[in-house]
Amino acid sequence: MEPFVPQLVYIEPQALAYPLGKELQDKFEKMGLEIRETTSHNQVRGIPGENDLQQYRNAKSTLVVGIRRTLKFDTSKPSAEYAIPLATGCMGHCHYCYLQTTLGSKPYIRTYVNLDEIFAQAQKYIDERSPEITRFEAACTSDIVGLDHLTHSLKKTIEFIGSTELGRLRFVTKYHHVDHLLDAKHNGKTRFRFSVNSRYVIKNFEPGTSSFDERLEAARKVASAGYPLGFIVAPIYMHEGWQEGYEELFQRLQTALEGIDLRDLSFELIQHRFTKTAKNVIAKRYPKTKLEMDEEKRKYKWGRYGIGKYVYPDVQAKDLESTIRGYIQSYFPQAETQYFT
Numbered sequence: 001m002e003p004f005v006p007q008l009v010y011i012e013p014q015a016l017a018y019p020l021g022k023e024l025q026d027k028f029e030k031m032g033l034e035i036r037e038t039t040s041h042n043q044v045r046g047i048p049g050e051n052d053l054q055q056y057r058n059a060k061s062t063l064v065v066g067i068r069r070t071l072k073f074d075t076s077k078p079s080a081e082y083a084i085p086l087a088t089g090c091m092g093h094c095h096y097c098y099l100q101t102t103l104g105s106k107p108y109i110r111t112y113v114n115l116d117e118i119f120a121q122a123q124k125y126i127d128e129r130s131p132e133i134t135r136f137e138a139a140c141t142s143d144i145v146g147l148d149h150l151t152h153s154l155k156k157t158i159e160f161i162g163s164t165e166l167g168r169l170r171f172v173t174k175y176h177h178v179d180h181l182l183d184a185k186h187n188g189k190t191r192f193r194f195s196v197n198s199r200y201v202i203k204n205f206e207p208g209t210s211s212f213d214e215r216l217e218a219a220r221k222v223a224s225a226g227y228p229l230g231f232i233v234a235p236i237y238m239h240e241g242w243q244e245g246y247e248e249l250f251q252r253l254q255t256a257l258e259g260i261d262l263r264d265l266s267f268e269l270i271q272h273r274f275t276k277t278a279k280n281v282i283a284k285r286y287p288k289t290k291l292e293m294d295e296e297k298r299k300y301k302w303g304r305y306g307i308g309k310y311v312y313p314d315v316q317a318k319d320l321e322s323t324i325r326g327y328i329q330s331y332f333p334q335a336e337t338q339y340f341t
């Protein structure tokens with residue numbers, strides 16, 4: 001798959017006060033992209049499209065270059081202490097994506113150029129927790145790797161965290177455009193994770209992302225560049241033949257990673273879940289989706305802010321967990337499985 005190129009770019013005037021803002025303006029001008037000015041991302045107007053669906057699709061290829069005003073980082077359990085805000089939104093079209101609801105009516109992609117302010121805040125959080133390690137997750141609100149060939153803000157973050165003693169960085173991606181990150185001075189402090197799934201899930205629910213083979217080739221590259229490597233199997237989904245589907249995934253992973261030093265390999269396991277709001281949004285945006293979201297077949301689990309979600313009932317969730325843990329044990333006995341949720 002080709003690297004992402006926005007169809008339309010908006011630039012907030014304040015962003016031009018930062019070197020990265022100016023650099024991106026010059027770059028996008030040279031690329032011949034349509035650039036518009038906007039006072040703030042909330043004022044983004046005129047994304048083309050004759051109806052909501054078209055506007056949604058066009059928004060996903062619209063990039064807003066702006067500054068991050070709120071410097072209070074969200075928490076990011078269970079994988080990290082904080083979410084480091086580098087971008088929001090994503091060019092992918094995964095049907096199940098939680099950004100469908102968290103970004104609501106603003107699905108365009110935003111990248112933040114006030115990196116020094118963001119790093120200064122991260123350093124404060126690190127200092128507060130010293131001598132404990134502080135982990136930052138960079139992919140809570142976007143697929144940052146899918147965007148980074150344009151901005152290099154992730155690369156700068158990897159190098160910033162690499163220069164700290166107690167900071168750690170992690171992110172997950174479904175994109176394979178990693179070449180510019182291979183020479184980053186990460187100092188082993190960034191865990192590079194790829195999102196993987198059964199053939200069925202990738203084929204039916206992950207349009208607009210890199211193929212499984214492309215992701216694995218990228219995984220080989222980053223592991224060879226010395227990054228600690230991880231895989232997130234998410235969402236784990238009970239489709240027909242899911243046991244064989246997931247076993248095949250681990251077989252293919254094992255074959256693809258032959259010869260790679262896997263002493264520091266991690267897995268994270270996340271079962272499929274949805275909220276009522278997500279179900280409604282997904283039905284509108286991907287009306288033909290095969291994604292099963294029948295509340296009757298799920299268990300309701302209370303969540304943060306009183307927003308509950310539907311997960312698999314306990315018996316099925318245990319089956320998913322023990323089956324997948326069993327495959328990891330067989331194919332990657334040395335790996336650490338960090339959690340199932």
Ligand code: SF4
Pocket residue numbers: 089090091092093094096097098099141142143174209
């Ligand atoms: Fe969402 Fe990740 Fe898919 Fe992007 S790649 S649409 S962030 S699930």
